[in-house]
Amino acid sequence: xxxxxxxxHWRRLVxxxxxxxxxxxxxxxxxxxxxxxxGVLDSMGxxxxxxxxxxxxxLNELGALLTDCAPSLESIYEAFKxxxxxxxxxxxYFPDARRDATRAPVIxxxxxxxxxxxxxxxxxxDRAFGMPPGKLRLxxxxxxxxxxxxxxxxxxxxxxxxxxxxxxxxxxxxxLDWIIATSETHRSYPSLAAxxxxxxxxxxxxxxxxxxxxxxxxxNGLALAQGLIVSGQARTIAVITSDIHSRIFKPGRVAGEFxxxxxxxxxxxxxxxxxxxxxxxxxxxxxxFFGCSGQYAAxxxxxxxxxxxLEVHFDGEALSRAxxxxxxxxxxxxELRSGLSRFSVQGLATHQPNPRLVTLLxxxxxxxxxxxxxxxxxxxxxxxxxxxxxxxxxLQSAHSRQSGAPGPIFLASLGPGLLFGxxxxxxx
Amino acid sequence: MTKxxxxxxxxxxxxxCVIGLQREKDKIQSVxxxxxxANSWLHFPYHRGDVLQCDLAPFSGVKPHIEDRVSTRGFQxxxxxxxxxxxxxxxxxxxxxxxxxxxxxxxxxxxxxxxLFAKPSEAKRSVCxxxxxxxxxxxxxxxxxxxxVLSSGEVLRDLPVVDRDWRDFVDGALxxxxxxxxxxxxxxxxxxxxxxxxxxxxxxFIRLGLTRPYYDLCWLMLDTLIPLPKHDWLEEF
Numbered sequence: 001x002x003x004x005x006x007x008x009h010w011r012r013l014v015x016x017x018x019x020x021x022x023x024x025x026x027x028x029x030x031x032x033x034x035x036x037x038x039g040v041l042d043s044m045g046x047x048x049x050x051x052x053x054x055x056x057x058x059l060n061e062l063g064a065l066l067t068d069c070a071p072s073l074e075s076i077y078e079a080f081k082x083x084x085x086x087x088x089x090x091x092x093y094f095p096d097a098r099r100d101a102t103r104a105p106v107i108x109x110x111x112x113x114x115x116x117x118x119x120x121x122x123x124x125x126d127r128a129f130g131m132p133p134g135k136l137r138l139x140x141x142x143x144x145x146x147x148x149x150x151x152x153x154x155x156x157x158x159x160x161x162x163x164x165x166x167x168x169x170x171x172x173x174x175x176l177d178w179i180i181a182t183s184e185t186h187r188s189y190p191s192l193a194a195x196x197x198x199x200x201x202x203x204x205x206x207x208x209x210x211x212x213x214x215x216x217x218x219x220n221g222l223a224l225a226q227g228l229i230v231s232g233q234a235r236t237i238a239v240i241t242s243d244i245h246s247r248i249f250k251p252g253r254v255a256g257e258f259x260x261x262x263x264x265x266x267x268x269x270x271x272x273x274x275x276x277x278x279x280x281x282x283x284x285x286x287x288x289f290f291g292c293s294g295q296y297a298a299x300x301x302x303x304x305x306x307x308x309x310l311e312v313h314f315d316g317e318a319l320s321r322a323x324x325x326x327x328x329x330x331x332x333x334x335e336l337r338s339g340l341s342r343f344s345v346q347g348l349a350t351h352q353p354n355p356r357l358v359t360l361l362x363x364x365x366x367x368x369x370x371x372x373x374x375x376x377x378x379x380x381x382x383x384x385x386x387x388x389x390x391x392x393x394x395l396q397s398a399h400s401r402q403s404g405a406p407g408p409i410f411l412a413s414l415g416p417g418l419l420f421g422x423x424x425x426x427x428x
Numbered sequence: 429m430t431k432x433x434x435x436x437x438x439x440x441x442x443x444x445c446v447i448g449l450q451r452e453k454d455k456i457q458s459v460x461x462x463x464x465x466a467n468s469w470l471h472f473p474y475h476r477g478d479v480l481q482c483d484l485a486p487f488s489g490v491k492p493h494i495e496d497r498v499s500t501r502g503f504q505x506x507x508x509x510x511x512x513x514x515x516x517x518x519x520x521x522x523x524x525x526x527x528x529x530x531x532x533x534x535x536x537x538x539x540x541x542x543x544l545f546a547k548p549s550e551a552k553r554s555v556c557x558x559x560x561x562x563x564x565x566x567x568x569x570x571x572x573x574x575x576x577v578l579s580s581g582e583v584l585r586d587l588p589v590v591d592r593d594w595r596d597f598v599d600g601a602l603x604x605x606x607x608x609x610x611x612x613x614x615x616x617x618x619x620x621x622x623x624x625x626x627x628x629x630x631x632x633f634i635r636l637g638l639t640r641p642y643y644d645l646c647w648l649m650l651d652t653l654i655p656l657p658k659h660d661w662l663e664e665f
Contacts, residue, residue, distance in 0.1 A: 021540050042642075044647055046571070047542060047543075047571050047586060048538055048541025048542045048586075049541055051542035064567065067611060071570070293583075295583050295584060295585070297583065
């Protein structure tokens with residue numbers, strides 16, 4: 001039998017999702033009421049409501065469990081109970097229980113960002129790509145871009161961020177059990193993780209793993225690190241992002257409307273099992289969720305052409321629409337799944353395709369724009385490092401806060417596919 | 429008199445919506461016969477592949493249902509065309525490979541749940557054929573839903589399956605006289621043999637449609653899935 005606490009959690013999710021489908025002013029129907037027969041929802045609305053609930057609860061087979069059941073809230077509550085009775089060891093549907101059992105132990109013990117050392121005004125980029133000066137500033141809101149200097153590459157920037165992060169956390173590289181690296185621009189071997197492993201002088205038996213996902217790479221890496229720590233296979237992990245777009249998206253190779261949006265940067269995070277030595281004010285990783293929304297797959301495609309060029313298919317309008325719609329959905333799902341209000345956050349570390357879209361997203365969500373650290377405006381879109389640089393900025397602002405406890409942090413990002421993912425961090 | 433090759437019969441609540449192909453000079457186009465009083469038919473005793481003689485009058489239907497024509501007389505069956513040949517004609521009618529080409533407009537994601545919709549003022553038509561790379565049908569709380577990937581790689585999820593023959597097949601599979609565990613057996617069929625039978629069919633083809641505007645939105649549906657189900661498939665599970 002589910003605890004009252006769990007039942008309250010289900011009810012909150014059910015009521016939130018129902019209101020999203022039926023309208024915010026709609027009153028919650030009697031649990032036994034047949035929602036289709038009484039015209040509260042049509043069959044499409046009923047399925048849409050269940051899909052939203054599946055996404056919010058993590059109970060992905062909810063629709064299947066309700067086959068042969070009356071379309072009512074009561075049936076949904078029964079299905080939740082049935083799911084729990086069948087798999088009492090699975091906590092996936094019951095976040096409160098999971099938080100107690102497994103989620104608390106992983107903290108962010110340190111972070112740092114490293115940006116390409118050349119600051120280039122966006123007008124200069126406009127000219128380089130043959131666009132009218134002012135186009136990037138006016139259309140995308142980009143004021144300047146951070147470009148790597150000649151002696152900087154993915155390894156150098158990633159290593160710089162990681163070294164500073166380790167120093168700040170007073171953690172020796174020999175303590176690392178894994179280095180998880182992600183980049184959307186490093187495309188050679190030895191891989192980025194392997195090269196960072198050497199640069200940082202990690203132990204030989206420290207694992208080095210590269211994860212993909214492009215702009216979603218940081219979230220993939222954090223979720224993977226969390227899993228390794230929670231399962232007891234690791235205690236200390238460095239998650240590092242590093243992207244040097246300026247050497248790939250060059251004038252003549254890609255259109256300025258696309259290539260001109262990107263800058264160079266890196267970020268690094270130290271993840272640890274929470275124990276007595278953890279800093280007092282450390283953020284704990286919450287639940288992550290991921291998915292792939294294939295209807296937007298055609299909006300962006302990047303591939304190597306046979307002549308060595310880069311084939312970029314970039315439908316800016318479709319991509320902007322997809323980014324806004326999906327990011328909004330992901331952030332609302334983070335809110336639903338975590339039970340944390342988006343209005344209480346310290347900040348949102350999200351993908352930032354360009355500053356205009358961030359402003360638009362803030363407006364859609366009714367959140368002050370300054371809750372999104374200004375990354376794309378001054379550095380450009382940093383790929384997998386955008387989220388990382390934003391997260392580092394929020395963590396620094398939380399640590400330097402003079403009064404009151406800092407709020408939670410929301411993470412949300414997208415990658416070509418259209419991959420999406422979200423998660424949250426709360427103070428330990 | 430108009431000759432109409434019936435290609436779609438969809439279940440819309442208690443009634444049926446019908447679409448056929450009409451040849452006009454070199455062009456083959458979709459036409460939706462409607463009665464003078466309703467968009468659908470409570471009784472439609474014909475089948476896909478039937479060629480019907482009928483009288484159709486132009487009708488200024490609400491956008492994007494530009495295919496609507498008022499049927500001013502009854503239907504008369506003239507002949508029947510085999511399924512592969514129906515697909516040959518469907519391939520010559522409205523067809524698209526990508527999401528945006530389907531209805532000539534942007535398709536929007538439902539932010540609050542599932543499904544895709546078009547805005548009536550933007551959509552250029554309400555029916556279109558396409559080829560899929562993969563297709564899956566599942567039950568979600570008694571509702572039949574399709575998820576498919578277009579040849580462009582774009583994925584459409586949770587489309588209501590309104591194809592009359594497939595809905596009848598599913599009803600037949602779940603009929604009480606078919607013994608125990610009917611739903612489990614049907615789900616197993618949909619997850620295994622169905623996939624092979626449909627995707628290995630050389631004339632596999634689908635048609636997608638838009639609902640009538642509902643609160644100013646037209647939702648995507650799977651109108652037709654070819655091959656149509658065979659009654660003897662029910663013996664296999």
